[in-house]
Amino acid sequence: MAGWFFIFLCAATSILIAHFFKITEHKKLNTTRVLTVNYLIATFFAVLLAIREGITTLPEFPGFSIPLLFATAVGFVFIANFFIYSKSVHLNGVGISVAAMRVSLLVPVFTSILWYQEVLSTLQWVGILIVFGALFLLLPNKRKLIREPLSAGWLLVILFVGTGIGDASLMVYEEEFSAEIPKEIFMGAVFFSAFLIGSFVLLIRRNYSIKKEEWVMGAAIGIPNLLTSIFLILALEQLTGAVVYSSVNILTVLGATCVGVFRWGDIFTKAQWTGIALALAAILLLL
Numbered sequence: 001m002a003g004w005f006f007i008f009l010c011a012a013t014s015i016l017i018a019h020f021f022k023i024t025e026h027k028k029l030n031t032t033r034v035l036t037v038n039y040l041i042a043t044f045f046a047v048l049l050a051i052r053e054g055i056t057t058l059p060e061f062p063g064f065s066i067p068l069l070f071a072t073a074v075g076f077v078f079i080a081n082f083f084i085y086s087k088s089v090h091l092n093g094v095g096i097s098v099a100a101m102r103v104s105l106l107v108p109v110f111t112s113i114l115w116y117q118e119v120l121s122t123l124q125w126v127g128i129l130i131v132f133g134a135l136f137l138l139l140p141n142k143r144k145l146i147r148e149p150l151s152a153g154w155l156l157v158i159l160f161v162g163t164g165i166g167d168a169s170l171m172v173y174e175e176e177f178s179a180e181i182p183k184e185i186f187m188g189a190v191f192f193s194a195f196l197i198g199s200f201v202l203l204i205r206r207n208y209s210i211k212k213e214e215w216v217m218g219a220a221i222g223i224p225n226l227l228t229s230i231f232l233i234l235a236l237e238q239l240t241g242a243v244v245y246s247s248v249n250i251l252t253v254l255g256a257t258c259v260g261v262f263r264w265g266d267i268f269t270k271a272q273w274t275g276i277a278l279a280l281a282a283i284l285l286l287l
Contacts, residue, residue, distance in 0.1 A: 107164025
């Protein structure tokens with residue numbers, strides 16, 4: 001029962017992040033500055049959670065620690081993917097962007113199959129095939145997608161890949177490194193590396209004058225950002241990866257579609273509504 005509780009919390013915080021990204025783009029705040037603040041706040045709260053759990057000393061790592069290098073790489077994926085997510089929410093809408101993110105469960109599913117030798121049923125294989133159809137239907141302006149590499153449609157494709165890699169990385173952590181490094185410390189390292197990357201970009205661009213609104217929005221995103229990852233790892237400790245990812249994804253797609261339509265007035269084409277329905281069907285088949 002605890003696993004399902006964490007699944008619902010993970011989906012709720014994911015929807016909240018999408019909503020805050022929409023506000024960020026709507027108010028024309030600087031995305032990189034907001035993301036950098038977000039990861040600073042997330043790092044701070046990860047440390048607080050570690051202290052609350054009685055973790056007062058850092059694990060001892062050798063010079064080139066694989067868990068530490070892995071956390072740094074994941075941090076890069078996280079901040080790059082969040083930047084794409086923010087832009088996609090603005091250009092494609094909340095529901096479509098979240099649907100594209102959530103059919104990315106293909107990546108952790110294939111990781112489970114190829115790396116951890118999990119076996120899928122026939123229905124689950126059918127679900128995997130449906131995912132590709134769902135993603136194609138979700139793409140806006142398919143002709144423009146081919147002509148213009150930086151079109152809104154390409155953001156959905158990149159979002160699909162980036163989210164899948166990020167989700168799979170948390171499963172790899174839970175399977176390979178959770179015994180070596182507590183989840184609070186691992187996520188703190190991930191978020192701190194993402195913060196350093198964001199800070200480096202701001203320094204290079206000489207764009208480091210952060211407004212008060214950007215501090216507020218960064219904090220608003222940072223807390224649910226940390227909690228989403230923590231809840232996902234906690235759910236993975238209780239239930240199998242296929243159940244966790246599928247359940248989180250279907251709840252997030254449903255919730256984000258409702259938020260997009262009723263709060264932000266997102267308008268979908270018939271093909272995109274079909275894509276969302278197929279995405280939900282695929283996620284159910286992958287359960």
